[in-house]
Amino acid sequence: xxxxxxxxxxxxxxxxxxxxxxxxxxxxxxxxxxxxxxxxxxxxxxxxxxxxxxxxxxxxxxxxxxxxxxxxxxxxxxxxxxxxxxxxxxxxxxxxxxxxxxxxxxxxxxxxxxxxxxxxxxxxxxxxxxxxxxxxxxxxxxxxxxxxxxxxxxxxxxxxxxxxxxxxxxxxxxxxxxxxxxxxxxxxxxxxxxxxxxxxxxxxxxxxxxxxxxxxxxxxxxxxxxxxxxxxxxxxxxxxxxxxxxxxxxxxxxxxxxxxxxxxxxxxxxxxxxxxxxxxxxxxxxxxxxxxxxxxxxxxxxxxxxxxxxxxxxxxxxxxxxxxxxxxxxxxxxxxxxxxxxxxxxxxxxxxxxxxxxxxxxxxxxxxxxxxxxxxxxxxxxxxxxxxxxxxxxxxxxxxxxxxxxxxxxxxxxxxxxxxxxxxxxxxxxxxxxxxxxxxxxxxxxxxxxxxxxxxxxxxxxxxxx
Amino acid sequence: xxxxxxxxxxxxxxxxxxxxxxxxxxxxxxxxxxxxxxxxxxxxxxxxxxxxxxxxxxxxxxxxxxxxxxxxxxxxxxxxxxxxxxxxxxxxxxxxxxxxxxxxxxxxxxxxxxxxxxxxxxxxxxxxxxxxxxxxxxxxxxxxxxxxxxxxxxxxxxxxxxxxxxxxxxxxxxxxxxxxxxxxxxxxxxxxxxxxxxxxxxxxxxxxxxxxxxx
Amino acid sequence: xxxxxxxxxxxxxxxxxxxxxxxxxxxxxxxxxxxxxxxxxxxxxxxxxxxxxxxxxxxxxxxxxxxxxxxxxxxxxxxxxxxxxxxxxxxxxxxxxxxxxxxxxxxxxxxxxxxxxxxxxxxxxxxxxxxxxxxxxxxxxxxxxxxxxxxxxxxxxxxxxxxxxxxxxxxxxxxxxxxxxxxxxxxxxxxxxxxxxxxxxxxxxxxxxxxxxxxxxxxxxxxxxxxxxxxxxxxxxxxxxxxxxxxxxxxx
Numbered sequence: 044x045x046x047x048x049x050x051x052x053x054x055x056x057x058x059x060x061x062x063x064x065x066x067x068x069x070x071x072x073x074x075x076x077x078x079x080x081x082x083x084x085x086x087x088x089x090x091x092x093x094x095x096x097x098x099x100x101x102x103x104x105x106x107x108x109x110x111x112x113x114x115x116x117x118x119x120x121x122x123x124x125x126x127x128x129x130x131x132x133x134x135x136x137x138x139x140x141x142x143x144x145x146x147x148x149x150x151x152x153x154x155x156x157x158x159x160x161x162x163x164x165x166x167x168x169x170x171x172x173x174x175x176x177x178x179x180x181x182x183x184x185x186x187x188x189x190x191x192x193x194x195x196x197x198x199x200x201x202x203x204x205x206x207x208x209x210x211x212x213x214x215x216x217x218x219x220x221x222x223x224x225x226x227x228x229x230x231x232x233x234x235x236x237x238x239x240x241x242x243x244x245x246x247x248x249x250x251x252x253x254x255x256x257x258x259x260x261x262x263x264x265x266x267x268x269x270x271x272x273x274x275x276x277x278x279x280x281x282x283x284x285x286x287x288x289x290x291x292x293x294x295x296x297x298x299x300x301x302x303x304x305x306x307x308x309x310x311x312x313x314x315x316x317x318x319x320x321x322x323x324x325x326x327x328x329x330x331x332x333x334x335x336x337x338x339x340x341x342x343x344x345x346x347x348x349x350x351x352x353x354x355x356x357x358x359x360x361x362x363x364x365x366x367x368x369x370x371x372x373x374x375x376x377x378x379x380x381x382x383x384x385x386x387x388x389x390x391x392x393x394x395x396x397x398x399x400x401x402x403x404x405x406x407x408x409x410x411x412x413x414x415x416x417x418x419x420x421x422x423x424x425x426x427x428x429x430x431x432x433x434x435x436x437x438x439x440x441x442x443x444x445x446x447x448x449x450x451x452x453x454x455x456x457x458x459x460x461x462x463x464x465x466x467x468x469x470x471x472x473x474x475x476x477x478x479x480x481x482x483x484x485x486x487x488x489x490x491x492x493x494x495x496x497x498x499x500x501x502x503x504x505x506x507x508x509x
Numbered sequence: 510x511x512x513x514x515x516x517x518x519x520x521x522x523x524x525x526x527x528x529x530x531x532x533x534x535x536x537x538x539x540x541x542x543x544x545x546x547x548x549x550x551x552x553x554x555x556x557x558x559x560x561x562x563x564x565x566x567x568x569x570x571x572x573x574x575x576x577x578x579x580x581x582x583x584x585x586x587x588x589x590x591x592x593x594x595x596x597x598x599x600x601x602x603x604x605x606x607x608x609x610x611x612x613x614x615x616x617x618x619x620x621x622x623x624x625x626x627x628x629x630x631x632x633x634x635x636x637x638x639x640x641x642x643x644x645x646x647x648x649x650x651x652x653x654x655x656x657x658x659x660x661x662x663x664x665x666x667x668x669x670x671x672x673x674x675x676x677x678x679x680x681x682x683x684x685x686x687x688x689x690x691x692x693x694x695x696x697x698x699x700x701x702x703x704x705x706x707x708x709x710x711x712x713x714x715x716x717x718x719x720x721x722x723x724x
Numbered sequence: 725x726x727x728x729x730x731x732x733x734x735x736x737x738x739x740x741x742x743x744x745x746x747x748x749x750x751x752x753x754x755x756x757x758x759x760x761x762x763x764x765x766x767x768x769x770x771x772x773x774x775x776x777x778x779x780x781x782x783x784x785x786x787x788x789x790x791x792x793x794x795x796x797x798x799x800x801x802x803x804x805x806x807x808x809x810x811x812x813x814x815x816x817x818x819x820x821x822x823x824x825x826x827x828x829x830x831x832x833x834x835x836x837x838x839x840x841x842x843x844x845x846x847x848x849x850x851x852x853x854x855x856x857x858x859x860x861x862x863x864x865x866x867x868x869x870x871x872x873x874x875x876x877x878x879x880x881x882x883x884x885x886x887x888x889x890x891x892x893x894x895x896x897x898x899x900x901x902x903x904x905x906x907x908x909x910x911x912x913x914x915x916x917x918x919x920x921x922x923x924x925x926x927x928x929x930x931x932x933x934x935x936x937x938x939x940x941x942x943x944x945x946x947x948x949x950x951x952x953x954x955x956x957x958x959x960x961x962x963x964x965x966x967x968x969x970x971x972x973x974x975x976x
Contacts, residue, residue, distance in 0.1 A: 048919070055923055067706055091540045100534055104525045117690075123518040175712055176703035192703060199705050218704040222712055229713065234621055250687060260657060260699040260714025266691070267653045268620060278521065285686070289675050300702075303562075304640045307714065308694040316690050320616050320652040331521045339528030344535060359906045363923045397917050399910025399924075400782060402877035413535070416824075422784030430784055439780050443788035447795045449772035460747055471956055481915045485922030486953030489748060496741050496750035500757070500769050 047393040050368040060196050064365050067195045068356040074301025075353055075407065082297060092294055093410045095287050096347035099248075099279075100338065106248050106281050107329065113251025117313030119325040127157035130330045134159060134240065134273055135166045137326050141271055143168060143237040147229075149255065149262040150174040151242025152190065152350060153275045153330060156372045156385070159240070171232045173261040175225055182209045188366030188374065190352035191299050196365055229261075239265035239322070243276040244349070245291060246327075249284045253311040253327065256295065260307050272311070272322040278334050279346040291349060294409040298351035333385035341420040345380045347410045354404035354414060360397055369394060376404035376414045383421055392429050395421035453497070460491035555638045555671045556722070562641025566697030567710075569719040576602045579665065579723040583607045586628075586663055586719060593626035593659055596650030601632050601667050602723050616652035623652070629659040629715065634685070635678040636671045636720070642696040643720070644678060646689035653691055662695075662715040666722045736766040736805040740843075742814045743775045744945040752945060755972035756810050756846060759859060762975070772799045778817040781825070783912045793822055794832070800839045806853065807839070810846040810968055812875025812944045813911070819843050820878060845875060847943055847967055851884040858891035862974030866896045867965075868937040870928070870951075872944035873906050885943055885967050892970060900935035902927070909950035925954040932962055939963045941970055 054060060079085050099106050111121045122137075124130035138146065146168055148154065160181075163170045172181040176193030180186060183205055187193030194202070203216040212224050241262055245254040253274050255262040266272050282288050288310075296302040315321025337346060355361045355375030366374035371391075373381040379394035388395075395418045404414040427436055445452050463472070472479065472488040482488055494502075556572070563570045573579045579602040591612040597605030608630075614623050631651070635644040643664050647653050656662050672678040675694070679686055686692060699714030710716040737760060745753045760767050777792035796818075800807060809815040819840045826832040850856050869889055875881050889897050908914065908924025928951065932940055940962060942948050948964040955962050 051917070051919055055919055063705070070706055087541060090538050093535075094537050094540055097534050097537055100532060101529060103529050104522055107522065107525065123515075123521055125517045125520050125524075129517055173713070174703075175701045179703070192706070194703055197704075199707075202704055218707040218709050221704060222701060222709040226712060230624065233713075234624060252692075258699070259701050259712035261712070263653065263657050263693065264713050267657060278525070285679050286676060289679070292675075302696075304642060304694070304696045306696050306698070306700055308642075308696075310692040310694075311690070312687070312692070313690050315647070317649045318616065319647055319649050319690070320620070320654050321647060321690055329521070331524070335521060335524035335528050338525065339531040341533045343528075343532035359908065359924050359927075360920055363920060363927075397913070397920065399873065399906045399908065399913045399921075401873035401906035401910070403873075403904075403906070406877055419782065419784070422782070423786050425784055427785070435783075439783065439785050439788050442775070443780060443785070443791045446774040446777070446792040449774055449795070449799070452774045453771075456743070456747055473957070481918045482953070484918040485957070486925065486950065487956040488953060489949060489956070491747045492750045494750060496746040496753035497769065497771060499750050499754055501771075503754075503757075 044370065047368070047370065047397070050370060051364050054364040054368045059198055060365050061363070063195055063198065064362055067189070067192055068362050071191070071301070071352075071356040075298055075356070078297035078301040078303065082293070088290055088294065089409055089411055092290055093347065095282060095290070096410055099281050099283065100343060100346055103278065103281075103338065106283070107278060110246055110248045110251065110281055111329070113247075113249060114327050115251070117251045119251065119313050119327050122326060122328045123331075124328055125331045127332050130157050130275065130328055130332065131159055131162035133328050134275075135162065137271065137273060138163070138168060138238055139166070141237065143271065145169045145171070145232070145236045146238045146240055147171050147173050147232055147236040147265050147269065148177075149239070149241040149257065149265040150177050150193070151240065151275055152372055153242050153277055154240065155187070157275075157330070157332060159275070171229070171236070173229050173232070173265060174257070175222065175259060178225055178229065179205065182206070186367060189355060190350055190374070196367065233264045233268045236269045238271040238273060239269040240273045240275065241265055243274050243280055244295065245288055246276050246281050247283070247285060247288050247310075248281050251312060252285075252288070254288055254292075255309045255311065256292070256305045256307065258300070258302075258306040263307055263309055266309060266311055267321060270323045272314075272325045274311070274325065274327045275330055276327060278329050278331050279338075295349055295351050298353040298407070298409045337384040342380055342384045342417055344412055345377060345384060345414075345417055347412055348377050348381070349410065351409060353407040353409065357403040357407050359399070359401060359403070376418070377412070380414065380417045380421065388421060388425055389429070392421070392425045395425070396430065457495065460495065464490045464493070555673060556668060558638035558673070559636055559641060559671055559722075562638065563720060566641050568641065568697055569717070570722065571720070572722045573724075575724055579721055580604060580607050582721050583663070583665070586721070587611070587630075590627035591625070592628050592630050593623050593652075593655050594630040595632060595652065595655055599632060599650045600630070601665050604630070604665055616650065616654070620654065623654050624658045626659045628661045628663060629655040629657070630663050631655045631665070633664045633666050633670065634682070636666045636722075637675050637678065637694075638671055638673045639675075640696055642675070642694050644675075645693045645695065646685055647691040647693065648689060653693060656693060656695060657714050660711055660715055661717045661719065663719045663721065666720055668722060668724060736768060737849075738800065738803045738805055738807045739767055739769045740773060740776075740800070740807050740809045740814065740818075741769065742809070742811045742945065744949060745810065748949060749945050749966065752810065752966040752968055755966065755968040756808065758972050759968060760808070763854065763856070768803065768805075770799050770803050774799075776814045776817045778813060778821070779911050781817065781821060782910075786825070790825060793825055797822070797832070797835050797839055801835055805842070806849060807843045808846055808849050809843055810943065810966065811946070812845055812872045812879055812881065813946055815843060815845040816874040816878030845879055845881055845943065847884040847888055848879070848881050851887060857887045859888065859971045860975055861971050862893040863970055864894040865938040866898055866936065867939050867941050867970070868898055868900050868932055868935055869903070870907060870940050870942040870947060871904055872942050872947045875943050876904060881943075885941075888967065888971060889941065893974070895970065898935050898937055900937070901931040907947045907951055909947045911946065914950055921950075922954070925950060929954055929958065929960065929962075933960065937962060939965050939970075941965045941967055943967050
């Protein structure tokens with residue numbers, strides 16, 4: 044896999060991407076803030092939502108068992124999968140039992156996390172993503188770059204060219220025309236499909252309900268037309284009651300797109316009854332895949348994430364490097380916690396390090412997840428050898444010793460100052476200097492002052508005759 | 510398969526049990542639900558609020574004084590287009606009479622035929638004034654497809670089914686809600702902004718939503 | 725001029741001058757001293773103070789941070805009166821992060837509590853403790869205020885610097901795009917991820933340039949040192965100033 048810094052370089056060199064990211068994130072940020080300003084008692088609502096999630100996580104075992112019972116009462120089949128492989132196999136087995144050939148999917152981050160599409164295709168099935176952005180991503184053989192806006196990295200010309208190439212339709216760069224083409228193509232897929240797969244925005248413990256939110260209506264198609272509906276849900280995505288659900292829906296829509304409510308909220312409670320249209324079978328797969336591990340420690344709070352994407356839009360890092368640079372399913376500040384949390388820190392330690400800890404994410408998170416605190420935690424548990432070069436490690440070790448002895452500290456800093464002034468021989472260093480080359484790569488280095496503050500202060504005291 | 514699955518369940522629950530003790534979760538904070546209680550609007554405001562939200566969402570709204578006017582409006586809206594409808598006895602205002610001698614499809618028809626209809630016609634179990642949402646509880650004779658497949662969706666709303674918040678509706682009709690196999694909450698026409706954030710209506714669901722509010 | 729109404733804790737204050745001010749920007753420290761002394765406050769500088777430990781802390785070196793923090797606490801504990809910190813991020817470190825650092829050590833936690841309750845960021849001390857919003861300064865310039873992240877979101881100090889700046893005669897404060905967005909410094913981040921840091925800095929600088937300002941004013945020399953380095957590299961005429969420097973301008 045590519046290296047983080049290579050992905051960053053690639054993103055920073057892409058002018059189109061920079062432009063698109065800037066436009067998209069600033070629009071989403073302003074919509075969010077307008078939507079929240081019209082919400083009475085928003086702060087209290089956030090507190091309650093936060094508490095609700097914490098209570099669920101405190102008693103996750105009980106809640107999962109209750110949820111399973113409620114699901115079964117509604118006539119849904121419940122499956123448990125401890126990791127990606129098991130989850131994929133469960134879905135494949137369900138499909139094979141009913142001789143499923145074609146599958147339509149509504150956007151699911153979890154399915155991307157476990158690479159479900161690859162597994163299904165390998166098992167000989169045809170899989171079609173139906174969220175417009177995800178459909179385009181799939182046509183392009185690419186990956187989504189934003190939770191809410193998967194093709195934030197593409198221009199309308201890109202989309203037009205892609206559809207022209209892959210779908211043999213005349214080129215257009217009109218979003219309206221392109222959307223109509225997708226509607227027509229995907230309509231046929233919905234009607235042909237034997238199975239629909241969705242994620243879940245929320246699972247309601249008390250009622251065994253699966254809540255799905257979209258603006259396009261693809262989740263409704265996927266859960267209405269095929270005769271089998273499979274839900275993939277992370278074990279952390281529970282809320283207790285309908286009342287809770289109602290509150291989370293308010294927060295989710297406002298945080299994600301600045302709407303009061305997304306266009307379609309579907310609450311699924313088992314298969315269709317009697318002659319009504321709707322799937323004959325509903326299967327719910329409860330997926331762990333590393334979540335239970337995250338629960339047992341400092342990252343537990345991040346399991347309260349409702350995937351609204353608000354933290355991405357305000358993050359100055361995300362805004363500049365985009366989603367692909369993060370290298371995995373979950374991007375942005377929360378992704379920098381979830382990815383190392385689920386996949387292991389050893390391979391992903393650069394993500395928590397790539398933050399200024401500016402706190403913008405924490406400020407907008409509807410659940411007030413303390414993202415900076417967890418990024419710091421991850422930096423602390425990153426093995427020293429991995430997180431810093433030997434010179435930096437030595438420097439910090441020396442720093443700790445020296446800074447602990449004021450006299451030595453003063454002598455050392457005075458010496459350092461003189462050295463730097465000598466190297467610069469004037470007030471600015473502009474060339475690459477050992478240890479400072481990563482600073483001077485993008486900016487000049489101001490050499491220390493001739494006289495330190497403490498010296499000035501002491502001279503002043505002497506002069507004042509104190 | 511059953512055996513393997515129950516084993517996974519055990520594994521997951523054991524891990525969760527062990528982890529939730531070690532979880533470093535923030536303390537539960539003081540909270541108050543006072544400010545969140547439904548705004549008990551006077552009945553007369555419900556309709557106004559609902560209309561305002563519909564306007565913002567681009568939902569075409571007609572308010573009619575009596576059953577006759579509702580049916581007349583519906584006739585005008587349908588013109589000679591084909592219709593996918595809820596079963597006639599599930600429609601309010603005897604609106605079924607308007608459908609006589611028309612091209613009408615129902616849930617018993619093949620889904621490909623259903624999908625060919627120009628207009629979807631439904632009643633609605635609740636309209637939520639706070640958000641401009643239609644709540645449709647699925648059930649026999651109330652196909653989910655009618656509000657989903659055609660490019661235009663016409664919903665007939667009885668004034669007595671307007672609630673201010675979703676909670677108000679859930680409180681009042683808890684039993685019906687819990688028994689439905691699918692609750693669809695529809696807030697405006699189908700939309701996307703995936704391509705350069707430019708708003709486009711009618712991606713998969715209806716691009717046009719029309720409501721006729723009767724007495 | 726303020727002697728009589730001065731709160732007790734403001735009679736004598738300790739200045740925590742921060743590493744960057746001590747070594748690179750001593751004039752900022754002197755400006756702080758001038759302002760406080762003009763208000764009739766006795767300023768003391770604990771000469772044994774060292775670094776707050778933030779660079780090690782934010783790089784994930786917990787044990788090393790603790791060593792530095794313990795020493796720092798010891799030095800500050802042996803003094804009296806309010807502790808003035810002319811930096812949002814060092815302030816946040818001592819006021820908020822020390823608590824997390826020593827969460828499992830009740831003795832040290834008590835010490836942290838005692839010290840951090842005496843700590844004030846410079847603008848916060850002026851406005852919230854002393855109740856001063858006009859220091860009689862005068863400076864002919866077009867300025868932009870950059871709220872540093874740890875000041876704004878860590879210490880939640882938003883309006884205090886702005887009020888003080890508004891009352892400077894002849895200083896025209898101008899708006900610029902995305903003022904509350906991080907400048908890209910982030911301590912060790914600026915060295916670990918120079919490319920991203922540089923891009924964030926470029927964004928900030930272009931926004932400042934678009935507003936045609938003479939100077940960018942902030943309460944944190946970390947952000948300013950980084951921005952100044954970028955401005956110098958680009959040959960820009962925009963200067964960087966700590967709030968204390970502009971508040972100390974044009975007073976006789």
